[in-house]
Ligand code: DX5
């Protein structure tokens with residue numbers, strides 16, 4: 001069974017909780033994109049906004065920030081999953097390991113993210129320590145970008161070559177045309193921003209993604 005995680009980046013933040021309410025009964029998670037204007041060239045929301053989210057859905061915080069360990073504790077009271085970009089520690093597996101442990105201590109599930117140009121060897125030394133992996137199918141930073149199908153090989157390899165059985169999330173450019181390939185490759189947590197919040201009928205959009 002796949003999980004659908006609408007990304008509120010494409011929602012109307014002026015009516016954030018009403019927007020969330022519309023998808024609450026048919027989505028599985030709520031994906032929240034945190035950007036610092038440094039790790040990615042865009043700025044979004046911080047912990048005060050995440051704190052204001054009212055939902056019964058598990059909140060999945062995707063940190064696109066340069067210092068995830070420093071800020072994770074500000075988000076952890078309001079979410080159940082936190083992911084950060086493994087390439088921040090590309091040449092430093094011991095710092096990557098320490099970062100996973102520090103964030104897990106906050107009582108959340110910890111995921112590692114890879115941008116499209118970053119490869120699995122960064123993750124391999126710590127694969128066992130992760131609760132899930134997030135494979136970006138666009139470059140982190142903005143909603144509404146075009147799906148990059150080449151990243152699917154990383155998902156296939158995680159499943160078949162490395163025997164990864166936990167959650168594999170995919171994020172970026174997912175819509176009713178691209179979701180099939182992502183699921184076929186082995187992704188089971190599906191983030192979608194514009195394909196859900198960019199549509200008039202969000203429930204129908206989620207049903208169509210489920211296929
Ligand atoms: C991009 C974010 C995504 C974004 C996806 O950096 O990580 O979560 O909201 O948006 P769509 O689904 O429109 O590509």
Ligand code: ZN
Nearest residue numbers: 033062171191
């Ligand atoms: Zn995201």
